[in-house]
Amino acid sequence: MAPNTAAFFTGVQAPLEVRPADSPKPDANEVVVKAKAVAINPVDYAMQIMGPSVFKWLNPPCVFGEDVAGEVAEVGSAVTKVKAGDRVAGLTNTAFQHEVVIKEHLLIPIPASLPYENAAVMPLGLSVAVKGLFHKDFLNLRLPSLNAKPAGETVLIWGASTSVGSNAVQLAAAAGYEVITTASPANFELTKKLGASQVFDYHSPTIKEDLISAFRGKKSPGAFCNGGPAPPTHPPVIAACKAVLQATDGRKFLALTMATPPGEMPEGFISKFVSPLEGDEELASAIFGEYLPQALTAGKYMPTPKAKVVGHGLESIQRAMDTLKQGVSVERGHRPDAPLRGSPHRFLLGAVL
Numbered sequence: 001m002a003p004n005t006a007a008f009f010t011g012v013q014a015p016l017e018v019r020p021a022d023s024p025k026p027d028a029n030e031v032v033v034k035a036k037a038v039a040i041n042p043v044d045y046a047m048q049i050m051g052p053s054v055f056k057w058l059n060p061p062c063v064f065g066e067d068v069a070g071e072v073a074e075v076g077s078a079v080t081k082v083k084a085g086d087r088v089a090g091l092t093n094t095a096f097q098h099e100v101v102i103k104e105h106l107l108i109p110i111p112a113s114l115p116y117e118n119a120a121v122m123p124l125g126l127s128v129a130v131k132g133l134f135h136k137d138f139l140n141l142r143l144p145s146l147n148a149k150p151a152g153e154t155v156l157i158w159g160a161s162t163s164v165g166s167n168a169v170q171l172a173a174a175a176g177y178e179v180i181t182t183a184s185p186a187n188f189e190l191t192k193k194l195g196a197s198q199v200f201d202y203h204s205p206t207i208k209e210d211l212i213s214a215f216r217g218k219k220s221p222g223a224f225c226n227g228g229p230a231p232p233t234h235p236p237v238i239a240a241c242k243a244v245l246q247a248t249d250g251r252k253f254l255a256l257t258m259a260t261p262p263g264e265m266p267e268g269f270i271s272k273f274v275s276p277l278e279g280d281e282e283l284a285s286a287i288f289g290e291y292l293p294q295a296l297t298a299g300k301y302m303p304t305p306k307a308k309v310v311g312h313g314l315e316s317i318q319r320a321m322d323t324l325k326q327g328v329s330v331e332r333g334h335r336p337d338a339p340l341r342g343s344p345h346r347f348l349l350g351a352v353l
C-alpha cells in the first residue's frame with residue numbers, strides 16, 4: 001500500500017490539511033481498511049467550527065470522520081469475520097485518511113453489487129438507529145430478520161427522511177413492527193419504500209392530532225424521537241412524540257437522537273439520549289455483521305441516505321463539508337419557506353485513493 005495520507009484538522013475554523021500520516025497498526029480486534037469512499041456528516045463541520053472546547057476528544061492536529069467504505073487491507077490477530085481483500089463499510093472516528101482502523105464489530109461486509117460510495121453513507125446514521133431501536137436500554141425492539149413475523153406493535157419514528165430515520169424505518173419494519181413516521185411530502189414515496197405504513201407531513205399544524213389519530217387502537221413500544229439537524233426545531237418534535245405516546249397504549253419511552261433536553265416529562269415517561277453504537281459488541285455484530293450483509297445481498301435493505309459524490313481525493317472533503325454546511329434544500333425540493341435546511345444526501349468522495 002502507498003504511504004498513508006490524511007486530511008488533518010489543525011485548529012478551529014482552519015481548512016483541513018492533506019498531508020502524509022503514520023500508517024496505523026490494528027489492535028487484535030481491529031482491521032485496517034483501505035478507504036475507497038468516505039461520507040461527510042453534519043457533526044464533521046460542527047467539529048471544525050467548534051473544535052475541542054465542545055468536542056473534548058479533539059486534539060489537533062488530528063483526523064476525524066465517521067463513515068468509510070473500502071477494502072480490508074490488514075486484520076488484527078483476533079479478527080475472524082473478515083479477511084484481507086473483503087469489501088466493507090464501517091464506523092470509526094478517524095475516517096478521513098487512506099488507511100482507516102475500524103473495530104471488527106463495527107464493520108458491515110458489503111456485496112460486490114454495492115458501490116463503495118453508496119455503502120459509505122450508512123454507518124453513523126445506521127448506528128444511531130440500531131442503538132435507539134434495539135438496545136436493551138432504549139426501545140429494546142426485537143431484532144430484524146429477512147422474514148420477520150409481525151410484532152403486533154406500532155412504533156413512531158419521527159424524521160424518516162433523515163439519515164438516522166431512514167435507517168430506523170427500514171430496521172423497525174424488518175423487525176416486524178408497523179412504522180408510522182413523518183417527512184416532507186416530497187419524501188412520502190421514499191418513506192413508503194423504506195417500509196413505513198403511514199407518513200405525515202411534520203410541517204402540518206395538525207401533525208400531533210394526525211399522529212394521535214393514526215395510533216388509535218394500536219400498541220406502541222415507545223417513540224424514536226428524531227428531528228432534523230436544526231436544534232431550535234426540536235422542542236415541538238419532542239412535544240409531539242410525548243403527546244402521541246400519552247394518547248397511545250404501550251410503553252412511554254422516548255429514544256431521543258437529538259441532544260436537546262426533553263423538557264418536563266409526564267409521570268411514568270422515560271427519555272434517553274441515543275449515542276451511536278460503540279462498545280455494544282453483541283448488538284453491533286448482530287446487525288452490522290449478520291443481518292445487514294444478508295439483507296443487502298438479498299436487495300432487502302436500501303443504503304440510505306442517497307449518496308452524492310462531490311469529488312475525488314482527500315482534498316475534496318473540505319469542499320464537501322462546506323457544501324453540506326450550506327444545505328442543499330432546494331435540490332431536494334424543500335418548501336422555500338421551510339425553517340430547516342438539510343438533505344438526505346450525504347456528501348462523499350468517490351475513490352479517495
Ligand SMILES: NC(=O)c1ccc[n+]([C@@H]2O[C@H](COP(=O)([O-])OP(=O)(O)OC[C@H]3O[C@@H](n4cnc5c(N)ncnc54)[C@H](OP(=O)(O)O)[C@@H]3O)[C@@H](O)[C@H]2O)c1
Binds near residue numbers: 160182229237334
Ligand atoms: N445521537 C447521535 O449520535 C446522532 C448522530 C447523528 C445525528 N444525530 C441527530 O439525529 C437527527 C438526524 O440527523 P441526520 O444527520 O440523520 O439528519 P439529516 O440526514 O441531515 O436530515 C436532513 C433531513 O431532516 C429532515 N427534517 C428537518 N427537520 C425535520 C423535522 N422537524 N422533523 C422531521 N424531519 C426533519 C428533512 O427532511 P424532509 O426533506 O423530509 O423535510 C431533511 O431532509 C439530528 O437531530 C442529529 O442531530 C444524532
